[in-house]
Amino acid sequence: MKTQALAQIPETKGADGSVVRFSDVVKVYKSGDVEVWAIRGITFDIPRQRFSMIVGPSGSGKTTLLNLIGCIDKPTQGTIFVGGQDVGTLNDNAISDFRAQRVGFIFQNFSLIPVLSAWENIEYPLMLLGVPAAERRERSNRMLEAVGLSNQRNRRPNELSGGQKQRVAIARALVKGPDFVLADEPTANLDSQTGASIVDLMRRMQEEYSTTFVFSTHDPHLMSHADETFTIRDGQLVDHISGGSQW
Amino acid sequence: MTLKIAFRNIFRNTRRSLTTLSTIAIGAMAVLVFGAYITYIQFGVQTAAVQRTGHLQVFRKGYFTYGTAAPADWGIDDYQDVLRLIRDDPELKQLTAVVTPIQSLAGIAGNFENDTSKPFFGTGFVPSDRDRMEQWNEYGTGSQGLKHSGLKDNDLTQGITGSGVVRILGLCNQLHLDDCPPIPKLAARQPDPSTNALATPAPDLTDLAGRDKPADDTHSQEPVIDLLAATAGGAPNVVTLRVSRVEVQTLKELDDNYVGMNIGLAQNLIYGRGEHKVSGIVVQLNRTEDLEKARTRLLALFKQHGLDLEVRDFTQLDPQYNQIIGMFRSIFAFISAIIAIVVLFTVTNAMGMSVVERTGEIGTSRAMGVRRQGIRKQFLTEGSLLGIMGATVGVALAYFVAYAINHSNLTWSPPGQVARVPLRLYLVGAEWLIVTTWIGLLVVSAWAALVPANRAARMVVVDALRHV
Numbered sequence: 001m002k003t004q005a006l007a008q009i010p011e012t013k014g015a016d017g018s019v020v021r022f023s024d025v026v027k028v029y030k031s032g033d034v035e036v037w038a039i040r041g042i043t044f045d046i047p048r049q050r051f052s053m054i055v056g057p058s059g060s061g062k063t064t065l066l067n068l069i070g071c072i073d074k075p076t077q078g079t080i081f082v083g084g085q086d087v088g089t090l091n092d093n094a095i096s097d098f099r100a101q102r103v104g105f106i107f108q109n110f111s112l113i114p115v116l117s118a119w120e121n122i123e124y125p126l127m128l129l130g131v132p133a134a135e136r137r138e139r140s141n142r143m144l145e146a147v148g149l150s151n152q153r154n155r156r157p158n159e160l161s162g163g164q165k166q167r168v169a170i171a172r173a174l175v176k177g178p179d180f181v182l183a184d185e186p187t188a189n190l191d192s193q194t195g196a197s198i199v200d201l202m203r204r205m206q207e208e209y210s211t212t213f214v215f216s217t218h219d220p221h222l223m224s225h226a227d228e229t230f231t232i233r234d235g236q237l238v239d240h241i242s243g244g245s246q247w
Numbered sequence: 248m249t250l251k252i253a254f255r256n257i258f259r260n261t262r263r264s265l266t267t268l269s270t271i272a273i274g275a276m277a278v279l280v281f282g283a284y285i286t287y288i289q290f291g292v293q294t295a296a297v298q299r300t301g302h303l304q305v306f307r308k309g310y311f312t313y314g315t316a317a318p319a320d321w322g323i324d325d326y327q328d329v330l331r332l333i334r335d336d337p338e339l340k341q342l343t344a345v346v347t348p349i350q351s352l353a354g355i356a357g358n359f360e361n362d363t364s365k366p367f368f369g370t371g372f373v374p375s376d377r378d379r380m381e382q383w384n385e386y387g388t389g390s391q392g393l394k395h396s397g398l399k400d401n402d403l404t405q406g407i408t409g410s411g412v413v414r415i416l417g418l419c420n421q422l423h424l425d426d427c428p429p430i431p432k433l434a435a436r437q438p439d440p441s442t443n444a445l446a447t448p449a450p451d452l453t454d455l456a457g458r459d460k461p462a463d464d465t466h467s468q469e470p471v472i473d474l475l476a477a478t479a480g481g482a483p484n485v486v487t488l489r490v491s492r493v494e495v496q497t498l499k500e501l502d503d504n505y506v507g508m509n510i511g512l513a514q515n516l517i518y519g520r521g522e523h524k525v526s527g528i529v530v531q532l533n534r535t536e537d538l539e540k541a542r543t544r545l546l547a548l549f550k551q552h553g554l555d556l557e558v559r560d561f562t563q564l565d566p567q568y569n570q571i572i573g574m575f576r577s578i579f580a581f582i583s584a585i586i587a588i589v590v591l592f593t594v595t596n597a598m599g600m601s602v603v604e605r606t607g608e609i610g611t612s613r614a615m616g617v618r619r620q621g622i623r624k625q626f627l628t629e630g631s632l633l634g635i636m637g638a639t640v641g642v643a644l645a646y647f648v649a650y651a652i653n654h655s656n657l658t659w660s661p662p663g664q665v666a667r668v669p670l671r672l673y674l675v676g677a678e679w680l681i682v683t684t685w686i687g688l689l690v691v692s693a694w695a696a697l698v699p700a701n702r703a704a705r706m707v708v709v710d711a712l713r714h715v
Contacts, residue, residue, distance in 0.1 A: 072614050072708040093618050100616020107712070111611040115255035120248075127248050128616050172615075 018045035019180050019212045020069050025078035027064050027235075038064040040235040041078070046180075046214055046228070047242075051206055053226040054216045061235040062216035063184055069214060070103050070182045071095050083179045100128045104173030104211075106183035106202075110165040112157040118168045119144055119153040125176045143171040146208070147201060163194035167201065174205055180212035187219045196221055249621075253628040256601065257636075267597040268637045274586040275641020275688055280648050281582055282680040283672035285575045290386035290673060293535065296561045296568050298381050301345065301529035302538050304564060305329070305545065308557045310526065318351045319479035319517045322524025323556065329528060332552065338544050339530075342537045344383060347376035348525035350513040354476030356408075356506060358416040365415050367474065369406075369506035371513020374398035380531050386676075388668070396507070397492050403512040406488040408472070409496045411503030421470040422493055474506065478519045486516045587691050590637075594695035598630050602699045609703050610711025623704040630696020631689055638688040642681055649674040 027039035038061045046052050046069070054062050067073035068080060071087045080087050083102055090098060104125075105111075112121045122143050126136040144150055147167040157165055166186060173181045183202070187195030199222050206213045217223060231239035257264045306314065307321050314321030323329060326348055333339055333346050350371035357364030374396050381395065398405050410427075413419060419427035469489040478484045488508055496502035514523040532541055542558050549556045562568050602609070609622055617625075649672035657670040674681070 067709050070614065072712070096613070096616050096618045098616075099614060103616075105611075105614050107611065109607075111607065111712075113252065113608060113611070115252055115259060120251075124248065125615055 017048050019048045019083060020046040020214075021081040022068075023079045023081075025068060025075045025080060027061075027068060027073070028076045038235050039068070039075070042232070042235075042237050043078075044230060044237055044240065046212065046230075048212050049206075049210050050212060050227040051203065051225055052212070052214045052228040052230065053223055054214065054230045054232065055218070055223060056232040060232050062232060064235075065232065066182050066184050066214065066216050069180075070105060071099055100125065101176070102179040104176065104178040104181035106166070106169045106173050106181060106186045108185040108188045110157070110162070110169050110189070112165055112168055112172070114157050117154045117156055118149055118160065118164075121157070121168050122171045122175050125172060129176055131176075139175055143175045146205065147171045161194075162190050163198060166190060166194075166198050170198070170202060170205060174209055174211065177209070178211065180214055181206075183213065183215045185217055185219070186215065187217070187222055192221070195219060199225055249625055249628050250632075252625060253632050256605075256629055257632055260601070260604075263597055263600065264633070267593050267633055268640065270593040271590050271634060271637025271688055271692065272640035272644060274590050275638045275684055276644040276648060278579075278583050278586055278684045278687075279642065279645035279674060279681060280672060281579055282684065283645070283649055283674040283677055285579050286673040286677045286680065287388065287671045288575055289572055291388040291668070292568055292571050293561070294384060294386060294388045296565045297385075297531060297535070298383050300561050300564045301347075301380060301531040302535060302561055303530040303532070303542055303545065304349075304559050305333075305528040305530065305549075305556050306526070306559065308555045311557065311559050311563075314526065315351065315353075318353070318526045319477070319524075322350075322479070322518070322526055323528065324522075324524060326525045326528065329554065329556070332548060333528065333530065333545065336544065336548060339541060339548075342532050342534075342541045342544075343530055344533050345376050345380050345529065345531040347373050347380070347529050347531075348510060349527050349529055350510050350517060350524075351526040352476055352513050352517050354474055354516070356412060356416065357473045357475065358418060358470075359473055361417040363416050364475075365412070365503075367412060367504050367506045369474075369508060369513070371508050371510035372396075373400060373510055375400050376529075380529070383531055385534060386673070388671070398507075398509055400509070403509045403515070404487070404489050405469075405491040406506060406508035406512070407492045407494050408490050408507070409502035409505035410493050411496075411499065412472075412506060413470075413490065413493050415503060416472055418470040418472070418490065422490060424493060472506075474508075474516055476516050478517060479521055480519070482519070484516055484519050486512055488512065583687075587687065590634075590688060590691050591695045594630055594633055594692045595698060597633070598626055598696045598699035599702075601629070602626065602703045605703075606706065606711050606714035609706055610708055610714065613706070613708040614712065619704040622706075623700045626700035626703050627693055627696050630700070631693040633696075634689040634692025637692070638685045641688070642685060645681075646674060648672070 022042050022044050025039055025042050026037070029036040029038055042065070054065055056062050064073065068075055069082070071080075071082060071090075074088065082098070085098070087095060087098065112118075113124060116124065119140055123136050123140040126139060131139070141150075144153055147170055149164060149167055149171070152160060152164060157168070160168065169186075173183075186202070187198055190198060199219075202213060203225055205211070215222060215226075223229065227242070229239070229241040230237060231241075305323070307323050310318075310321040330346060330348060333343070339346075351368070352371065353366070353368040355364050356367040377398075378395050396407060398407070410424060413422055413424055414427050418424075469491055472488050472490060473485055474488055475483060475485045488506065494505075494507070496505050510525070514525075518524060530541065530545070532538060538560055542560065545558050548554075549558075612622060612625075613619075652670060652672050655670075658667040659670045660667050
C-alpha cells in the first residue's frame with residue numbers, strides 16, 4: 001500500500017499514566033426496532049505499559065469494548081480518550097491515521113494478508129506510516145527475528161502453522177511501536193501448548209518494547225499473566241483487579 | 248505495495264481471473280481485428296477514389312453545384328494557364344503527383360448501324376495522366392480501381408465504355424463480351440414521335456454521324472459508336488468513338504451510361520471549333536495527409552491571380568466514400584460498445600466476488616489504518632491491472648490473427664470495386680487503434696471495478712472483521 005499522507009496526531013500522553021480513558025461510554029446496536037445494549041455506561045482507565053485483560057462470559061461485551069478501545073467502533077454515548085486524544089472528535093481519515101500510528105492489533109484468526117509473505121506482512125504497517133525503505137527493512141528483520149521466524153520470512157500465511165501466523169501477527173502489531181496493542185482472544189485458535197508459547201512471547205515483547213497490551217480472553221493461562229483484570233458482564237464493568245508488577 | 252498486492256490477488260483465484268482476462272483479451276482482439284479490417288477498407292476505398300478522381304478537383308465556381316447539367320457553359324477559361332500555375336508552383340510541386348485536365352460531358356451514344364441509341368455521360372481525360380493516377384497506392388492496398396486505359400494521348404478516336412453501354416448498343420459480339428444475352432423482341436408499338444426520337448435517330452443526325460467518320464479507318468475491327476452532344480453554342484455535334492476496351496463499372500447505372508475518351512475528342516464534341524476549355528483540373532497528391540495544405544495553397548493561388556475557381560476534395564466528389572466509411576465506423580462503434588459492456592460486467596462481477604471473499608482482509612487493513620480511499624484504490628488498481636493484462640494479451644492475439652489472415656491469400660471484393668483483391672488486416676500503421684483500444688479497455692476495467700471498490704471502501708470495520 002502506498003504511503004498515505006497521515007494526519008498529524010498530537011503526541012499527547014495521559015497525564016495520569018493511563019493510555020485509555022473511558023468516561024460513561026455506552027454502545028447500543030440497533031437491529032431493526034430492537035436495541036442491543038452492548039456497553040452500558042462504562043468508566044475506567046487502562047494504565048500504560050501494563051498487561052491488561054478484559055474478561056467476561058460470552059456476550060458480555062468484551063469484543064465491543066476492545067473495538068471501542070481500538071477506535072474501530074464509535075460509542076453511542078460518552079467519551080473515549082486514547083493517549084490523551086478524544087477520539088470521538090476525529091473524522092474517518094484522522095481516526096484511520098490514528099490507528100496506523102498508535103494501535104497494534106492481534107486477531108483471534110490471525111488476519112494476515114494472504115498474498116504477502118511473513119516478512120511483507122510485518123513491513124506493511126511501516127509502509128502505511130511512510131517509513132523509509134532501509135529503516136523498514138531493518139525494523140522488519142529485527143521484529144521477525146524477535147518472534148523467531150527469520151527462517152520463515154518468505155513463506156506466505158498458508159504455508160505457516162497457527163502459532164507461526166500468530167507470531168507474525170504479534171510482530172506486525174509491534175513493529176510500528178504503537179501506544180498499545182489490542183489482542184482479541186489471541187490464543188483461542190491455538191492448541192494449549194502453542195497458546196502458552198504465544199502468551200510467553202507477548203509477555204516478553206511487552207517487557208522488551210515497554211508497550212501496553214490489552215487482551216480479551218477466556219484463557220486461564222493468559223489470565224494468570226495479567227497485571228490488570230477488568231471483568232465485564234452484561235455490558236457493565238463489574239470488577240477490576242490490579243495486581244502484579246508494572247513492566 | 249498496492250500494485251504488488253493487486254497483482255498477487257489477481258492470481259489468487261486463477262480460474263476466475265483467467266476467465267476475466269480471456270474475456271478482455273478476446274474483446275480487445277475482436278475490436279482490433281475489426282478495426283484493422285475497417286482501416287484496410289478505408290484505405291482501399293480511399294485509394295480507389297483517389298485513383299479515379301484525384302485528391303482535389305478544381306472547378307469554375309458554381310460548376311460543382313449547377314454545372315453538370317451544361318458542362319460546356321461552366322468550362323475553365325485559359326485552362327492551360329491554370330494548369331501551368333499549379334504545376335509550376337514550388338509548394339504544390341512538392342505535394343502533387345498528377346495535375347491533369349478533365350472534361351465532363353453528356354449526350355446521346357448511338358450505334359446507328361444497329362438503329363440503337365441511348366443517353367450517356369462520360370469523361371474526357373489525358374490517357375497517360377489517367378494511367379499515372381492509377382498507380383497511386385499510398386497504403387499498399389493493391390491494384391484496385393480502373394485498369395490501364397489502353398488509350399494514347401495522340402489518338403483522339405479511341406475510347407472506353409461501361410459494359411452496359413456496349414450491351415444496349417448491340418456491340419457485344421464485336422467486343423466478345425460474356426454475359427451479354429441477345430436483345431429480346433419487344434411487342435410492336437405505335438411510333439410516338441415525341442418519345443421515339445432517341446431510339447430511332449433522325450436521318451440528318453445519321454448523316455451527321457456519317458460525315459464524322461474518318462476516311463482512313465485503321466481500326467476497322469473495333470466497334471464504333473457515335474456520340475451526339477450539344478456544343479457550348481447550342482448546336483448539335485457528333486463525333487465517332489472506337490470502343491477499344493470495356494470497363495465494367497461498379498454501379499449498373501454507371502455501367503449502362505459511362506463513356507471515357509481522350510480529352511481532345513471530348514473537347515471537339517463539346518466546344519466544336521470554339522475555344523477549348525475543360526470542366527475541371529484534377530490534382531492527385533503524393534500523400535493524402537497533404538490534402539488541406541494543398542487545398543489552402545490552391546485557393547491562395549487562385550485568389551492571388553483573381554481566378555474564379557473552387558476546389559473540392561474526393562470525399563465531396565464521391566458521396567459514397569463518406570457513406571461507406573460512415574457505415575463501417577457505425578458498425579465498429581456498435582461492436583466496440585457491446586464488447587465494452589461485456590467487459591464491464593465481467594470485471595464488475597469478478598471484482599464484486601473478490602470484495603466479498605476478502606471482506607475480512609478489508610476489515611484487517613482498515614483496522615491497521617488504511618483509509619477508505621486506500622481500500623478503493625486497491626480494488627481499482629486490481630480492476631485496472633486486469634484491463635492492462637487482458638488488453639495487452641488481446642493486442643498480441645490481434646497481431647497474430649492479422650498475420651495469419653494477411654498470409655492466407657484470402658481475397659474479396661471491397662465496396663465500390665469490381666476486381667477481387669487480397670484480404671488484409673491493417674494493424675501495422677493503425678497505432679491509434681491499438682492505443683485507443685488498449686486505453687479504452689483499461690478505462691472500462693477500472694470503471695467496472697469502481698462499484699465493488701466503493702462497496703469495499705464503505706464497509707464498516709467491525710462488520711468486515713466479523714465476516715467469515
